[in-house]
Amino acid sequence: MSPKRALTRNQALVLQTLTASEEPLSAYAILDRLRDDGFRAPLQVYRALDALLQTGLVHRLDSLKAFVACAHPHEHADEAMVAFAICESCGRVWEFSDSKIEDRFAAWAAAEDFVTKTTTFEISGLCAACRKAQGPAGPGV
Amino acid sequence: MSPKRALTRNQALVLQTLTASEEPLSAYAILDRLRDDGFRAPLQVYRALDALLQTGLVHRLDSLKAFVACAHPHEHADEAMVAFAICESCGRVWEFSDSKIEDRFAAWAAAEDFVTKTTTFEISGLCAACRKAQGPAGPGV
DNA sequence: ACTCCAATGTTATATCATAACATCTCTTGC
DNA sequence: GCAAGAGATGTTATGATATAACATTGGAGT
Numbered sequence: 001m002s003p004k005r006a007l008t009r010n011q012a013l014v015l016q017t018l019t020a021s022e023e024p025l026s027a028y029a030i031l032d033r034l035r036d037d038g039f040r041a042p043l044q045v046y047r048a049l050d051a052l053l054q055t056g057l058v059h060r061l062d063s064l065k066a067f068v069a070c071a072h073p074h075e076h077a078d079e080a081m082v083a084f085a086i087c088e089s090c091g092r093v094w095e096f097s098d099s100k101i102e103d104r105f106a107a108w109a110a111a112e113d114f115v116t117k118t119t120t121f122e123i124s125g126l127c128a129a130c131r132k133a134q135g136p137a138g139p140g141v
Numbered sequence: 142m143s144p145k146r147a148l149t150r151n152q153a154l155v156l157q158t159l160t161a162s163e164e165p166l167s168a169y170a171i172l173d174r175l176r177d178d179g180f181r182a183p184l185q186v187y188r189a190l191d192a193l194l195q196t197g198l199v200h201r202l203d204s205l206k207a208f209v210a211c212a213h214p215h216e217h218a219d220e221a222m223v224a225f226a227i228c229e230s231c232g233r234v235w236e237f238s239d240s241k242i243e244d245r246f247a248a249w250a251a252a253e254d255f256v257t258k259t260t261t262f263e264i265s266g267l268c269a270a271c272r273k274a275q276g277p278a279g280p281g282v
Numbered sequence: 283a284c285t286c287c288a289a290t291g292t293t294a295t296a297t298c299a300t301a302a303c304a305t306c307t308c309t310t311g312c
Numbered sequence: 313g314c315a316a317g318a319g320a321t322g323t324t325a326t327g328a329t330a331t332a333a334c335a336t337t338g339g340a341g342t
Contacts, residue, residue, distance in 0.1 A: 008320065027298070041323060046299065062203035063261045065298065065329095083246070085255050096249060104242050105224070105264070112235065113269035114226050120204045120263040123246070128254035149289065168329070182292065187330065206298095206329065283342105290337070298329070306321070312314085 007051075013037055014048040015057055015069060023091030024066035061086065061093070063122045071095040081105065083121040089130035148192075154178050155189040156198055156210060164232030165207035202227065202234070204263045212236040222246065224262040230271035 007015065017033050018025060025033075027045045039045065049067055052058035057073050060066075061084060068084075072095065081102045085094040109116055126134075148156065158174050159166060166174075168186045180186065190208055193199035198214050201207075202225060209225075213236065222243045226235040250257055267275075 010321075038322095042299070043301095043323085044321075047321080062263075063259075085250070085253070085257075087255075088258065094253065094255070098245055098249065101242050101245050104239055104245070108237060108239065109226070109264075109266075112226070113272075114228075114235070114264075114266055115272060116226075116264050116266040117229065118204075118265045120261060120265075122203075122261040123250075123255075123257050124259045124261075125250075125255055125257040131254075131256060151290075179291095183330070184292085184332095185290075188290080285342085286340090288337105288339095290335100292333105292335080294332085294334105296329100296331070298327105300327075301325085302323105303325105304321100304323080306319105308317105308319085310315105310317090312316105 005055075008048070010039075010044055010048040011051050013039075014045060015052055018058060018067060018069040021069075024061050024064050024068045024086075024093060026064075026066045030067070059084070059095075061122055062120050063124065068093050068095075081119045081121060083123065085123045085125065085127075087127035087130055088124050089126055089134070092127060094127075146196075149189070151180075151185055151189040152192050154180075155186060156193055159199060159208060159210040162210075165202050165205050165209045165227075165234060167205075167207045171208070200225070200236075202263055203261050204265060209234050209236075222260045222262060224264065226264045226266065226268075228268035228271055229265050230267055230275070233268060235268075 013034055014030055017030050027042055027049065030049075031039055031042055031045045034045070049058060049060075053060060057070055059068050059070055059082070061068060064086065071093075080097055082095055082097050083101070085096070087093075105116075105119075108114075154175055155171055158171050168183055168190060171190075172180055172183055172186045175186070190199060190201075194201060198211055200209050200211055200223070202209060205227065212234075221238055223236055223238050224242070226237070227233075246257075249255075
């Protein structure tokens, strides 16, 4: 979809920041981490994010209002349906896709004559490591 | 999940507003429509929405930052995975669920030992009516 | 009538995102 | 080399979404 341009300096900095982070970051969190690199205003972050979202190098998690580096930057070009599992406790994100789910949804869309443009598929919960750490009783919240 | 309480006045007003609307509404759009009923501050809307979301009478569409009345208020108690198809053109929302998709996702979760709490599944695109209205060439954007 | 508790009202503020316009920095053609 | 154009960047201001903190009200049960 996008003609694979080299990243600009700002885009590279934002992408590095997201790649280095264990968890998704909000635009303002990214801004804070890039103050020393000369970032002063949210727009600098949002503009870089827009470009990175276009090329599929970054995803936005609507349910968190935050951004993550794509785990598989080569494979999908913003076209495939990607799902995200987000651990509420540690914040880590698992990215996966399932062609059977895709087919199944495509069947619904065909039946309703609906043309899909974008998908948002996000699951919140607790990952295995966090549940073990918190013990069998589970966390209060 | 929630002990089925009667709605308060504010909750009833917010729910009526959403039910009467053809499209999802932002909290501030709801506020504007309820000025004549004495609503003055966003918090009045957000508090009512919180209660309605708890009981499953309303859904939040993260991709739109907006809210819709649930199409099937009786069936699911916030537990089932519900998907939303949203027409970019007319704003209408189709709500559906598919047990095969649910099973398929459950299989992934079991394999990864991930415990699901909440799901966000939203698809944006164009509905049949809007595509017909705009002609076979489709819209510019 | 009194007490308690939930709902409500009100003000202020936090957080997320974009509009509008000035400036810089390459590249390209000359 | 240098002017012109295009894209990227910087900067200020503002819009849009959401919540914190605390005062007030109103009804259920006694």
